[in-house]
Amino acid sequence: SEVYRSAMLLKKQGYPLYKPQPQEKPYREEGIAIGDVGRITTEGLFEFLFNIFVGADNSINEFCPEGFIPLPPYNPDSRDVSCEILESPAYFSTADVQSDILKDSMLSRFKMNFNCAGTTGAILALPNGAQRQLLERDSQLFQYVVQNAPSWYAHVTGRLDRRLENGDLCLITGHYKTTSWGITSWSTPRLGQESKLSLQAQLDGTSYHWKCVPSGSVPNAAESKSHDEPDKPIDQTVFIRGWSISLGRGLREQILGTTTVEISSLDEFK
Numbered sequence: 001s002e003v004y005r006s007a008m009l010l011k012k013q014g015y016p017l018y019k020p021q022p023q024e025k026p027y028r029e030e031g032i033a034i035g036d037v038g039r040i041t042t043e044g045l046f047e048f049l050f051n052i053f054v055g056a057d058n059s060i061n062e063f064c065p066e067g068f069i070p071l072p073p074y075n076p077d078s079r080d081v082s083c084e085i086l087e088s089p090a091y092f093s094t095a096d097v098q099s100d101i102l103k104d105s106m107l108s109r110f111k112m113n114f115n116c117a118g119t120t121g122a123i124l125a126l127p128n129g130a131q132r133q134l135l136e137r138d139s140q141l142f143q144y145v146v147q148n149a150p151s152w153y154a155h156v157t158g159r160l161d162r163r164l165e166n167g168d169l170c171l172i173t174g175h176y177k178t179t180s181w182g183i184t185s186w187s188t189p190r191l192g193q194e195s196k197l198s199l200q201a202q203l204d205g206t207s208y209h210w211k212c213v214p215s216g217s218v219p220n221a222a223e224s225k226s227h228d229e230p231d232k233p234i235d236q237t238v239f240i241r242g243w244s245i246s247l248g249r250g251l252r253e254q255i256l257g258t259t260t261v262e263i264s265s266l267d268e269f270k
Contacts, residue, residue: 001044004185007122011092013176014239015266016124018044020181021227022235031235034074034081034135036172037152039164046240049156052144052171065155071144080137086176088129094121109201109208112182116195122185124238125199126178127208128230134174134241142263145171149245149261167246170266174241177234180208184224199226242266 001018008016022031023046035053038046050064053073061068074080089101089110096118102111110127135141152169156162182199198211207228227236248260 001042001185003120003187004122004183005044007094007120007185008092008124008239009267010094012267013092014174014241015040016044016239017046017237018183020178020183020236020238021045022237023048029233029235031177031233032172032175032237032240034133034172034174035071038170038172039156039162039168040170046170046172046237049160063160065148065151066159071140074135074137076133080135082132082134082136084132086126086130086132088127090126090129091123093123094118097121097123104201111198111200114197114199116186116197120187123183123197125182126180126238127182127199127228128178128180130176130178130238131234132174132176138173141171141173145243145245145263146261150247152245153247167244169245170240170242171245172240172242175237176239178236178238179230179232179234180226180228181236181238182208182210182224182226184210186223197224240266 004018005016017040022029032046032048033051035051036046036048037050037052038048041047048060050061050068052071054061055070056064056068089112091099091112093099093114096116098115098117100113102113103109104111112125112127114123114125116123149169153164156169157164184197186195199208200211201208208226210224210226243263244266246262246264248262
């Protein structure tokens with residue numbers, strides 16, 4: 001996951017999630033949403049805690065802070081939100097990866113072949129493309145975070161009993177979502193070895209999966225996985241945009257009363 005994260009951060013699309021799947025119930029079917037507050041786990045999953053645009057009486061905000069007051073909801077169809085469609089097929093990878101994409105006219109699906117020459121690298125393949133949403137209105141959002149971040153940390157480390165390092169809390173302001181993806185990353189000390197991978201539809205056309213070409217050519221240190229549910233809601237989040245929220249000199253001092261809050265982009269989050 002560390003190899004994958006380091007490689008995909010260089011693509012400047014946001015913070016890459018090694019586990020794009022939405023968190024299990026009581027979370028919503030559509031997965032990550034703008035306004036979500038949570039943390040990124042060491043496994044590369046975004047753990048949802050509450051949403052700042054939803055009231056305390058909403059079922060997804062079951063564990064919101066005491067006395068929680070949400071922000072007024074934004075209009076997703078207004079200029080407050082920018083949208084972009086990443087046409088299919090698409091992929092992001094390290095620089096030493098070459099691709100060859102073929103369309104299967106019988107299945108109306110894509111076969112994505114990759115030659116991986118480097119000793120360390122990663123690929124994110126998006127056979128059905130992706131959709132991006134980004135909240136552009138942020139001045140009110142910034143002041144809201146500054147006012148509430150200390151109580152959020154106290155709530156999460158207290159009532160929710162989560163262990164947090166300073167800077168672990170994140171606020172989502174945008175995301176790249178899809179229905180199908182293939183992820184692989186590798187690290188090997190063997191120099192000069194070229195590996196071949198193919199992400200292709202199964203014979204019945206039901207889902208995508210990785211295949212080694214030829215079998216066994218991928219380094220032992222590689223890990224590959226895929227997901228494909230084109231008929232379900234777009235709930236797989238491959239990149240998140242937003243803020244990493246820090247509490248100045250140290251979590252303990254801030255919870256005891258200091259209110260200095262620092263905010264930085266998730267693109268720079270390590």
